[in-house]
Amino acid sequence: MHQLPQANVICFQGHCPECLLLEQSRTMVGNYDELLECPQCYLQIHLDGIKDIILRIRGIGEFLPQKTPAIPAHFSPILTRASLLNPLASDGTYFTVEGQLWA
Numbered sequence: 001m002h003q004l005p006q007a008n009v010i011c012f013q014g015h016c017p018e019c020l021l022l023e024q025s026r027t028m029v030g031n032y033d034e035l036l037e038c039p040q041c042y043l044q045i046h047l048d049g050i051k052d053i054i055l056r057i058r059g060i061g062e063f064l065p066q067k068t069p070a071i072p073a074h075f076s077p078i079l080t081r082a083s084l085l086n087p088l089a090s091d092g093t094y095f096t097v098e099g100q101l102w103a
Ligand SMILES: [Zn+2]
Pocket: 016, 017, 018, 019, 026, 038, 039, 040, 041, 042, 043
């Protein structure tokens, strides 16, 4: 079991974190790879319980027909980076400041 960070971390509440940096609010939607994808910048996030993983590759804009993902209102997991070896696994590091999302 992973130890959760104690510092301030960036949490995911259903809106694209990259677009939020540009002061644009984009609700992420499901794609055919069973990931959430931003309709604006195609950033992908894998939902993985309390920590969600920002993938290192973009989607291609192939969204599921239903526009709204099944994200509960209290949904607020911690954003983490994808592993270099496994694109759907966390590398164990967390985003603690917004600027890290650009890296
Ligand atoms: Zn976006």
